Amino acid sequence: MIDADDAVHWWGLVLAPALLAAYAYAAAAGSAARTARASGAPAAAALAAPAREAAGLLLRRRRTVPGADTLLWRVGIASVPVAAVMAVLVVPVGGRAIADLSIGVVWFNAMEVLLWGGMWLAGWGANSVWGLVGGYRYLIQGLSHELPHMFALTTAAVGAGSLRVGDIAAAQQDVWFVLVMPAAFVVYLVSALAMSFWPPFDQPVGRDLSGGAAAEPSGPDRLVLLAGRHAMLAAAAAMAVPLFLGGGAGPLLPGWAWSLLKAAAVLALLVWAGGRVPAVRMDRFAEVGWVVLLPLVLLQALAVSVFVVAGWM
Amino acid sequence: MLEAFLLLAAALLAVGLYGALSQQSVVMVMMGLELMLNAVMVAAAAVWFHTSPHSADGQLLVLAAMLAMAVEMAMGFAVTIAIFRARDVDVTDSAGDLRG
Amino acid sequence: MAEWTVFVVCAVAAVAAGAAVFRVDSMARATFALLASFVFTAVPVLLLDLAYLGVLIVLMMTMEMVVMAVFMIMFMMNPAGLMPMTMVHNTKGALAISIAVFCVLAAGALLVPWPRESAPPPADPTLQLGEAIMGDDMLVMMVAGLVLFATMVSGVVLATGRGRYDRYGDDLRGRPDDPIRGGVGR
Amino acid sequence: MDMRADAAADRTTGVSGIARWLAHVSAQRPLLVTAVGGTECRLAVERVVRERGLRRALSPSEADTLVECGPAGSGVDEAAERVWDQMGEPRARVRVRSAEEAGARIDEARIALLDLPAQRRAAARRTDADRVEDQESAEPGTDDGAQTADEAEDPGQDRQDRHDHREHRDRQARSRHHDGQSHHAHEDRQGHGRDDAEEHERAPGRGEHGGHGNAHGHGQDHDREEEGGGQEDHEGHDHHDHHGMELPGGLVMADRGDDRDGLRLDRLHIAIGPVQADWPAGLVLGLTVQGDVVQEAEVAVQTPSVEDVSVFWDDIARETLDPGALRFRAAASADSLQRFLAVAGWPDAAATGLLLRDTLLVPEGQATGRTRFTRWLRRVRRSKLLRWSLRGLGPIPGGDRLAGPTESWPVPARLHGDAAARVGRWIDDIAAVLMPDTSDTFLAPPISRERSGPPAGGLSSAPPFPPLGRERAEYARAAVALLPDMVAGQELAAVRLVVASLDPDLESLAVYLPEAAHD
Secondary structure, three states: OOOOOOOOOHHHHHHHHHHHHHHHHHHHHHHHHHHHHHOOOOHHHHOOHHHHHHHHHHHOOOOOOOOOOHHHHHHHHHHHHHHHHHHHOOOOEOOEOOOOOOOHHHHHHHHHHHHHHHHHHHHHOOOOHHHHHHHHHHHHHHHHHHHHHHHHHHHHHHHHOOOOHHHHHHOOOOOOHHHHOHHHHHHHHHHHHHHOOOOOOOHHHOHHHOOHHHOOOOHHHHHHHHHHHHHHHHHHHHHHHHHHOOOOOOOOOOHHHHHHHHHHHHHHHHHHHHHHOOOOOHHHHHHHHHHHHHHHHHHHHHHHHHHHHHOOO | OHHHHHHHHHHHHHHHHHHHHHEOEHHHHHHHHHHHHHHHHHHHHHHHHHHOOOOOHHHHHHHHHHHHHHHHHHHHHHHHHHHHHHHOOOEHHHHHOOOO | OHHHHHHHHHHHHHHHHHHHHOOOOOHHHHHHHHHHHHHHHHHHHHHOOOHHHHHHHHHHHHHHHHHHHHHHHHHOOOOOOOOOOOOEOOHHHHHHHHHHHHHHHHHHHHHOOOOOOOOOOOOOHHHHHHHHHHOOOOHHHHHHHHHHHHHHHHHHHHHOOOOHHHHHOOOOOOOOOOOOOOOOOO | OOHHHHHHHHHHHOOOHHHHHHHHHOOOOEEEEEOOOOHHHHHHHHHHHHHOOOOOOOOOOOOOEEEEEOOOOOOHHHHHHHHHHHOOOOOEEEEEOOHHHHHHHHHHHHHHHHOHHHHHHHHHHHHHHHHHHHOOOOOOOOOOOOOOHHHHOHHHHHHHHHHHHHHHHHHHHHHHHHOHHHOOOHHHHHHHHHHHHHHHHHHHHHHHHHOOOOOOOOOOOOOOOOOOOOOOHHHOOOOOOOOOOOOOOOOEEEEEEEOOOOOEEEEEEEEEOOOOOOOOOOEEEEEEEEOOEEEEEEEEEOOOOHHHOOOOOOOOOEOOOOHHHHHHHHHHHHHHHHHHHHHOOOHHHHHHHHHHHHHHHOOOOOOOOHHHHHHHHHHHHHOHHHHHHHOOOOOEOOOOEEEOOOOEEEOOHHHOEOHHHHHHHHHHHHHHHHOOOOOOOOOOOOOOOOOOOOOOOOOOOOOOEOOHHHHHHHHHHHHHHHHHHHHOOOEHHHHHHHHHHHOOOHHHHHHHOHHHHOO
């Protein structure tokens, strides 16, 4: 079932989640520093802010909410980091993934769709109107970006002629896919922000809903949810590297270093972009997703298909 | 091993059939139908693997079942909404009445 | 051996989750029990070398179930909480029929001398599937595409309460009269 | 990480070093509750929070410090009490009564938070109280000697209630079985509502005990695994409308009503305010929603008596606006703007707006950071995405007149247009101070000159500028009158944006137009 020909060593199983956690922390610290700078506080001190917040959450007594469906609520919250870790299993670092599945792209997509269910449960299970609306917003967001996102992934797969993430990275020996399919890359980045409900797509956990799906979880629950969200962003950023940015290709440095560097750059771009604009309202974005992004990425897929058939790729 | 897969499929189909027959709510009936289609997928995959892996027919059957599920879901909800809009009803018994 | 264990665990879990769909008293739990059942049946499918179809089951079913949850909440009141509810009819008859059907099918599964293929499965079943649906004259893909397209159109027509004459007026010109405007600026 | 088990173990052994270290490095997360008349305290607390690099909490679940700003006695106290009940240990609670003591009070709360043994004892007491409540055999009042007899009876009473509506629910379920059509559980919801009403009526009584900074056994709402009956208090921080709704408090499922797509669906009663991040103090918006779409809305205003309130955003009437007055008015606009930006999901811009507001409030702080503020202002003003998401939102056509109790009055010109236009006026106010060279503001300040009535001739014959508070009272009066119609049919995000774009100042309303505040 899993054809892991070049299986990584056992420590890969430890290293990958650890790397993901490090990137997730970097995203959290980066956004904290960004906000601190905007409010006139020293940005360097804010780098430790996520850790300080995590410490407080670990100490906090977990709150049980009357009427909550605790089982589904906890399952939903836990599924967020689990989906992120599972998604990152297929992302190669310098040509080696934990499991370079033959259908890696589909796997990644499936894991991120699992998040739909998880986030909806995290919002619904809390038995709070804010959580419920937050969960619904995540679904609307998902329905708005999912098809463009799928076609962006498909475009990369078509370009390489394979669903294996390693093959897609290898197919970019000559030219990175970001140059061939820029629209797909942009759509991918937009949907990466949306799938990890990162600003400006953070309406599911928006301030106007007292935190939305994150309004009720407290203590360790909250930590798991927020950490999972950051991990999902990191996973999406890491996946952009083999899909569009040539994987581990690059001069001088070894492949794994290039993979990590590029992933960090994409992550930094996403974190920076999050602070530049206000939240995107879902009742407006839904139409954009279907009427603008979807035709755009379909045209992109068509163009790439023509290139492939014509033998230019 | 094939027998085990077919037993699993039979069990899923029976459970789904029970749900489809006994539930009143349209949504729950659809859940029963989905379980039955799920059984079809398992059976088709198993039969493909064990009896004819060289031809893609089994795989096509799985895909067809999945397609049927999607169509069933979409049309089921559309019809439910239409009935609900017209007659304010979302259970099968009342939908059968001439005046809801 | 490991595969066998995985299969047994997942098969039992899939059936149990499927039965739970009709046992739990909350619609959300029913929906997500059904999703669990699908995920647990996807694993045996993965054991059959069908990586693509197995993962596709997880992907499609998660989306379907989440959409189902939305509709369910819409029709079934109760935006939160576990309102106990049973809405069943003729459970005994349904149970009898189901058990009978299971017995027949199980007998068939065990007693029929299934043909066996000794040849190994293809190296890449995904490629086989792709060639089957996209190869030659693309008949399968075209039929599937038409079916899905027809479903989309008829589903929207059935579900919506306002046609284009309600939105654009009798002469079908000008801006649509929607309660909430979309983001494209029409 | 089961804190309760820890608490039980630590009662004898003391607090572990790890917990102590975690508490020490953790960042304080205050939740602000602002009473009407507490603007000055709120600004001070927000400044302290910003200077210390802390972040404000959005909900009680993430807060560890409850900061009550302003005078006691208005309806917000009950809401604060419920919020306090929802916070998990370690937690601390302080009231800031004047701007000067903001820092000291937050320090005080920090010290209380670091006193882990006391926190653990309080948590254990609270758990015990829950247990007392949940078990029939519990003796009333054992958890705390200070309990009143009245309160000691509560658990039994409560159980009785819950028992009642459990039966009720069973009946409901049976009736559903027989009649699939009547499955919309409104009677049942009202059953819960009754429970809620009781709890809420008790809340002030509980408040006498909760207010002294240490956790104390009133966590009635915790750990109840009560199926179906749980629409109650955990939502307490945001809907407590004791004025308008028949069923105050919890999420009460009402009847069904037509939604905008022509489906008859269940409706839910919720309320936003008075405890809500970035929300006008004292405003309670009672909403009937389907999903997240508002069907009906009603506004309630929680204002204390006039003598308790001093208006912060106020100055004297004058002929022309001198730079100082413009600066103060710009600070008021910056406050509204930063709040709006926070609601609009732009935390970075909101943070800079907060910094600008604090800078503008210090008379000599002119020079520092001027370029950053002008850059920020340009970015907000030119944000296409902001305009895109605000376009057409909450329109107020010009020329409307609103009927008051005695006479009708026009909608102030400053509120005309959509949300983007109103936000633009705040931006113009600030630009008039930050970039006076680009707009000729000192002769003819473009926005500050607008007033409620039609202009009475040319510049020379302009009447004196009314006090800022008076102007803001008129805006608030119009906003309160217009809001219910404006938010109907909108979804919750739009509701929040519309309210934030009006930002009614109920403090000035209570002082200048008290009759409008208590209608």
